[in-house]
Amino acid sequence: MAIIVDKEKKRSDIACSCMDILLQYGIKNLTISQIAKTAGVGKGTIYEYFENKEDIVFEIITMFIAVHEKKLFEIINQNISTKEKMFHFFSILFDDENSHTQLNIYREFLAISMTNGTREMIDFNIACREKFTGILDQIIKDGIDNNELREEAQDLSSALITFKLGLIVETHTVSLDAKDEISRFLEALFTLIESKEEK
Amino acid sequence: MAIIVDKEKKRSDIACSCMDILLQYGIKNLTISQIAKTAGVGKGTIYEYFENKEDIVFEIITMFIAVHEKKLFEIINQNISTKEKMFHFFSILFDDENSHTQLNIYREFLAISMTNGTREMIDFNIACREKFTGILDQIIKDGIDNNELREEAQDLSSALITFKLGLIVETHTVSLDAKDEISRFLEALFTLIESKEEK
Amino acid sequence: MAIIVDKEKKRSDIACSCMDILLQYGIKNLTISQIAKTAGVGKGTIYEYFENKEDIVFEIITMFIAVHEKKLFEIINQNISTKEKMFHFFSILFDDENSHTQLNIYREFLAISMTNGTREMIDFNIACREKFTGILDQIIKDGIDNNELREEAQDLSSALITFKLGLIVETHTVSLDAKDEISRFLEALFTLIESKEEK
Amino acid sequence: MAIIVDKEKKRSDIACSCMDILLQYGIKNLTISQIAKTAGVGKGTIYEYFENKEDIVFEIITMFIAVHEKKLFEIINQNISTKEKMFHFFSILFDDENSHTQLNIYREFLAISMTNGTREMIDFNIACREKFTGILDQIIKDGIDNNELREEAQDLSSALITFKLGLIVETHTVSLDAKDEISRFLEALFTLIESKEEK
DNA sequence: TATGAATGAGCATTCATTCAT
DNA sequence: AATGAATGAATGCTCATTCAT
Numbered sequence: 001m002a003i004i005v006d007k008e009k010k011r012s013d014i015a016c017s018c019m020d021i022l023l024q025y026g027i028k029n030l031t032i033s034q035i036a037k038t039a040g041v042g043k044g045t046i047y048e049y050f051e052n053k054e055d056i057v058f059e060i061i062t063m064f065i066a067v068h069e070k071k072l073f074e075i076i077n078q079n080i081s082t083k084e085k086m087f088h089f090f091s092i093l094f095d096d097e098n099s100h101t102q103l104n105i106y107r108e109f110l111a112i113s114m115t116n117g118t119r120e121m122i123d124f125n126i127a128c129r130e131k132f133t134g135i136l137d138q139i140i141k142d143g144i145d146n147n148e149l150r151e152e153a154q155d156l157s158s159a160l161i162t163f164k165l166g167l168i169v170e171t172h173t174v175s176l177d178a179k180d181e182i183s184r185f186l187e188a189l190f191t192l193i194e195s196k197e198e199k
Numbered sequence: 200m201a202i203i204v205d206k207e208k209k210r211s212d213i214a215c216s217c218m219d220i221l222l223q224y225g226i227k228n229l230t231i232s233q234i235a236k237t238a239g240v241g242k243g244t245i246y247e248y249f250e251n252k253e254d255i256v257f258e259i260i261t262m263f264i265a266v267h268e269k270k271l272f273e274i275i276n277q278n279i280s281t282k283e284k285m286f287h288f289f290s291i292l293f294d295d296e297n298s299h300t301q302l303n304i305y306r307e308f309l310a311i312s313m314t315n316g317t318r319e320m321i322d323f324n325i326a327c328r329e330k331f332t333g334i335l336d337q338i339i340k341d342g343i344d345n346n347e348l349r350e351e352a353q354d355l356s357s358a359l360i361t362f363k364l365g366l367i368v369e370t371h372t373v374s375l376d377a378k379d380e381i382s383r384f385l386e387a388l389f390t391l392i393e394s395k396e397e398k
Numbered sequence: 399m400a401i402i403v404d405k406e407k408k409r410s411d412i413a414c415s416c417m418d419i420l421l422q423y424g425i426k427n428l429t430i431s432q433i434a435k436t437a438g439v440g441k442g443t444i445y446e447y448f449e450n451k452e453d454i455v456f457e458i459i460t461m462f463i464a465v466h467e468k469k470l471f472e473i474i475n476q477n478i479s480t481k482e483k484m485f486h487f488f489s490i491l492f493d494d495e496n497s498h499t500q501l502n503i504y505r506e507f508l509a510i511s512m513t514n515g516t517r518e519m520i521d522f523n524i525a526c527r528e529k530f531t532g533i534l535d536q537i538i539k540d541g542i543d544n545n546e547l548r549e550e551a552q553d554l555s556s557a558l559i560t561f562k563l564g565l566i567v568e569t570h571t572v573s574l575d576a577k578d579e580i581s582r583f584l585e586a587l588f589t590l591i592e593s594k595e596e597k
Numbered sequence: 598m599a600i601i602v603d604k605e606k607k608r609s610d611i612a613c614s615c616m617d618i619l620l621q622y623g624i625k626n627l628t629i630s631q632i633a634k635t636a637g638v639g640k641g642t643i644y645e646y647f648e649n650k651e652d653i654v655f656e657i658i659t660m661f662i663a664v665h666e667k668k669l670f671e672i673i674n675q676n677i678s679t680k681e682k683m684f685h686f687f688s689i690l691f692d693d694e695n696s697h698t699q700l701n702i703y704r705e706f707l708a709i710s711m712t713n714g715t716r717e718m719i720d721f722n723i724a725c726r727e728k729f730t731g732i733l734d735q736i737i738k739d740g741i742d743n744n745e746l747r748e749e750a751q752d753l754s755s756a757l758i759t760f761k762l763g764l765i766v767e768t769h770t771v772s773l774d775a776k777d778e779i780s781r782f783l784e785a786l787f788t789l790i791e792s793k794e795e796k
Numbered sequence: 797t798a799t800g801a802a803t804g805a806g807c808a809t810t811c812a813t814t815c816a817t
Numbered sequence: 818a819a820t821g822a823a824t825g826a827a828t829g830c831t832c833a834t835t836c837a838t
Contacts, residue, residue, distance in 0.1 A: 005801065028314075032829060042803040047830065111310035113372040115227070125372045155387035158380060159362060166365030173312040173324045181357060188354035192391040231812060241820040243814080252812065426712070430833060440799040442835080451833065509708035511770040513625075523770045553785035556778060561756060564763030571710040571722045579755060586752035590789040602822065629808060639824040644809070 011049040014039040015059040023101045027057050027108045058124065061109055064102045065128055068093070072135045082143030083190050087182060089136060090164055094171070094178040107168055132164070133157050153193040210248040213238040214258040222300045226256050226307045257323065260308055263301045264327055267291070271334045281342030282389050286381060288335060289363055293370070293377040306367055331363070332356050352392040409447040412437040413457040421499045425455050425506045456522065459507055462500045463526055466490070470533045480541030481588050485580060487534060488562055492569070492576040505566055530562070531555050551591040608646040611636040612656040620698045624654050624705045655721065658706055661699045662725055665690070669732045679740030680787050684779060686733060687761055691768070691775040704765055729761070730754050750790040 017039045022030055032053055036043040050056045075088045093103055113121045136157040143149035163185070170176040216238045221229055231252055235242040249255045274287045292302055312320045335356040342348035362384070369375040415437045420428055430451055434441040448454045473486045491501055511519045534555040541547035561583070568574040614636045619627055629650055633640040647653045672685045690700055710718045733754040740746035760782070767773040 010801095026314075031827090036804090043805090043829090044803050044831075045801080048801070048803095053829070108314050110368065110372060111313040114310040114313075114368060115225075115307050117372060122372065122374060126374070129369075129373050150391070152387060152390045155383065159384035159387070162365035162369055162375075162380065162384075163358060163362045164365070165368050166361035166363070169309065169313060169364050169368060170328075170361055173309065173316060173321065174328050175321055175325070176361075181361065184354065185358035185361075188351060188358070191351045192349070230810090235821090242812090242822095243820045244818080246813070247818070247820095424712075429831090434800090441801095441833090442799045443797080445834070446797070446799095506712050508766065508770060509711040512708040512711075512766060513623075513705050515770060520770065520772055524772070527767075527771050548789070550785060550788045553781065557760060557782035557785070560763035560767055560773075560778065560782075561760045562763070563766050564759035564761070567707065567711060567762050567766060568726075568759055571707060571714060571719065572726050573719060573723070574759075579759065582752065583756035583759075586749060586756070589749045590747070607822095628806090633825090640808090640826090641810080641824050642822080645822070645824095650808070 007049065011059065014041070014046065014049055015056060015063065018056065019060055019063070022057065022060055022105060027105065027112065030057075054118075057109065058120070061106060062124075064106065065131075068102075069131055069135070072132070076135065076138055076142070082139060082146065082148040083186060085139045085143075086136075086160075087186055089139060090167065090182045090186075091179050093164075093168065103168065103171075107172060110165075110168065129161060133161050136160055149193050156193070206248065210258065213240070213245065213248055214255060214262065217255065218259055218262070221256065221259050221304060226304065226311065229256075253317070253320075256308065257319070260305060261323075263305065264330075267301075268330055268334070271331070275334065275337055275341070281338060281345065281347040282385060284338045284342075285335075285359075286385055288338060289366065289381045289385075290378050292363075292367065302367065302370075306371060309364075309367065328360060332360050335359055348392050355392070405447065409457065412439070412444065412447055413454060413461065416454065417458055417461070420455065420458050420503060425503065425510065428455075452516070452519075455507065456518070459504060460522075462504065463529075466500075467529055467533070470530070474533065474536055474540070480537060480544065480546040481584060483537045483541075484534075484558075485584055487537060488565065488580045488584075489577050491562075491566065501566065501569075505570060508563075508566065527559055531559050534558055547591050554591070604646065608656065611638070611643065611646055612653060612660065615653065616657055616660070619654065619657050619702060624702065624709065627654075651715075654706065655717070658703060659721075661703065662728075665699075666728055666732070669729070673732065673735055673739070679736060679743065679745040680783060682736045682740075683733075683757075684783055686736060687764065687779045687783075688776050690761075690765065700765065700768075704769060707762075707765065726758060730758050733757055746790050753790075 014035075018030075018035050021034055021038050025034070030053075032043055032046060035053075035056060036046050039046070046056070050059070071092055072089060075085050075092070078085065078088075080088075093099055109121075113125055117125075137154070140149060140153050140157060144151055144154060167176070167178050167181060170181075171178045213234075217229075217234050220233055220237050224233070229252075231242055231245060234252075234255060235245050238245070245255070249258070270291055271288060274284050274291070277284065277287075279287075292298055308320075312324055316324075336353070339348060339352050339356060343350055343353060366375070366377050366380065369380075370377045412433075416428075416433050419432055419436050423432070428451075430441055430444060433451075433454060434444050437444070444454070448457070469490055470487060473483050473490070476483065476486075478486075491497055507519075511523055515523075535552070538547060538551050538555060542549055542552060565574070565576050565579060568579075569576045611632075615627075615632050618631055618635050622631070627650075629640055629643060632650075632653060633643050636643070643653070647656070668689055669686060672682050672689070675682065675685075677685075690696055706718075710722055714722075734751070737746060737750050737754060741748055741751060764773070764775050764778060767778075768775045
């Protein structure tokens with residue numbers, strides 16, 4: 001009988017093994033040859049598990065996003081103020097060297113989406129946006145429930161996600177210091193949305 | 200001196216003559232050959248007046264930005280509410296077909312800045328950001344002076360510019376309807392920043 | 399013995415089940431994967447019954463040729479004039495949509511024979527040529543026996559087969575209308591080879 | 598001032614310099630890199646003078662055809678019998694090693710035309726056919742004028758061209774000996790078309 | 797007998813920029 | 818000042834076939 005391979009697992013294995021070189025070379029400068037060599041398989045094998053190069057990058061970015069999402073969920077449950085939660089929500093992207101490198105790939109992915117976005121990419125971006133909006137909604141809702149925020153704050157989540165995206169862009173295009181910008185913004189915002197009666 | 204003026208003029212002439220094909224083809228798909236042909240000069244001549252392809256695109260985008268800036272200044276002086284001013288400030292980018300086409304080029308430029316941004320591009324982007332922040336500051340300041348806005352609003356301009364950039368990205372990456380998003384955001388924001396004592 | 403018969407049968411089964419997709423995709427665009435899937439077996443199994451891809455195509459084209467040959471034999475026995483027989487002999491290839499599609503495959507096969515012809519292909523082509531020459535010989539012989547043709551006509555068969563091949567090529571390379579060409583040729587030829595004493 | 602090059606001449610120069618390697622490697626196995634190297638220019642330069650690879654092959658085959666055509670014209674004017682002229686008309690393709698090699702390329706070109714023929718290729722093939730038919734017409738007409746041929750022979754030219762194409766195919770697909778086939782055919786044909794009253 | 801996972805060679809084409817004239 | 822001929826690096830993807838199980 002022939003060898004039966006767990007396609008999903010192998011797909012994932014290949015993607016995992018290529019994370020580092022993706023982070024190192026970036027999307028555009030990463031070649032299929034490099035991917036195949038790194039994964040320890042032939043070039044043809046890559047195409048047994050992925051549609052095309054873009055498909056591999058997708059798989060890896062999806063993993064990054066999943067990790068990021070998990071971090072965000074952890075924020076929700078921390079025993080800290082809403083203001084702090086929101087600070088983390090934004091700043092976690094810019095925390096360490098690791099996040100920084102992953103963000104570079106995501107930014108490149110975003111740049112591709114901005115000019116050559118395929119239907120899949122847009123759908124992927126929409127799904128991401130919804131996830132993050134949902135998490136932010138939860139943080140805000142908790143804040144309101146805790147009497148930390150005014151009720152009006154709950155309509156801001158979508159715009160805050162847009163702001164977050166703007167941040168990702170501007171850290172590279174205008175050398176913006178993300179944490180500074182986040183701090184200043186939240187400081188200003190919280191004078192407006194903090195509940196009047198102190199908790 | 201006369202020669203220098205001529206050089207500046209020719210540079211500008213070349214750039215102007217290529218606006219339409221830039222809008223039509225986009226940055227990446229526009230070739231130096233097309234530019235030279237459209238401008239009615241030889242390819243080599245282009246390099247007498249511009250450093251490189253990027254430099255020409257710069258020149259043209261600068262013109263677009265100047266037009267956009269002028270429109271923004273007009274907003275300041277209109278006799279409308281601050282809320283309306285801010286709505287225009289954001290939505291003017293998405294108004295007509297013309298703006299839409301120019302925005303596409305700007306978005307492409309942004310995508311390039313995000314991944315291959317040269318020093319010049321970053322400086323250019325910083326200069327743009329400052330201009331727009333300044334205008335927004337003025338709108339907010341006027342709003343405060345008119346008693347339409349709470350004083351705390353004046354620290355928001357930087358974040359709002361970031362939001363604006365996020366909008367430009369998201370209209371393409373998540374098929375966001377810009378005007379909807381702007382309306383919803385401003386509605387929520389103004390319940391927070393509007394001066395308590397109604398004007 | 400039983401097993402051998404089975405082997406032959408399965409070989410034939412696989413070939414038969416792939417006739418349609420061969421007609422649909424053509425030789426070059428038909429993949430072993432498609433063949434295996436259509437035949438309902440694994441890719442490896444294909445190679446249990448066939449030497450290689452070419453071998454399968456052979457098997458199917460052989461079937462087409464057999465059908466064509468049968469049609470040609472029917473012509474011999476029809477109660478029509480020799481001229482009509484010869485017209486059918488040539489034009490039957492171009493009769494209906496079905497023949498047309500099969501001819502496309504045969505033409506593709508011919509094109510491969512012309513540039514990468516293996517020993518097997520050449521042998522196959524020689525065998526075909528002999529069959530068809532034989533049939534044409536019969537038609538001519540009958541014509542002579544019936545006093546429809548001059549005796550000298552009997553040396554033409556080989557050249558007429560060559561003409562037939564040229565027709566197959568030219569219908570595609572110079573958009574030749576096969577039936578027109580056949581009619582005109584036979585008209586001219588028969589003024590030469592028809593027996594002087596009318597039957 | 599810039600260098601002005603005679604585009605037509607350079608185009609022709611490049612094509613000429615690549616004749617030998619085309620004959621050596623064949624169409625499919627000839628790479629642009631080889632062409633550029635042989636022509637002593639950069640790969641990009643090739644594309645300044647030719648649309649694509651096919652375009653270069655065209656240019657060279659056109660030259661071959663032109664040479665062949667010239668040879669055919671010479672036949673017309675030779676002081677030999679019509680039968681001999683026709684023999685040469687067909688057999689000249691198979692005369693020497695040189696013709697043989699060129700014919701291989703033409704056959705490959707034909708095979709491509711048969712399966713992937715572009716509009717240009719078909720037009721080219723049609724033009725060739727017309728040229729050759731015209732020459733053959735002339736030979737036949739001269740034969741009739743000389744009382745060597747019956748008048749009816751003049752309708753045969755198109756079919757004879759088709760026969761010639763079939764010959765080109767069959768020399769490779771059924772290992773046909775072209776000169777034998779031609780001799781036998783002409784022998785048979787001339788018993789039919791030769792004028793009754795001997796010249 | 798049946799299978800299906802793995803393989804890897806091979807190649808046209810574009811275009812920003814230079815620099816000799 | 819103006820030109821335009823020349824350049825050359827760089828890369829994704831297909832698919833017939835094999836052979837371990």
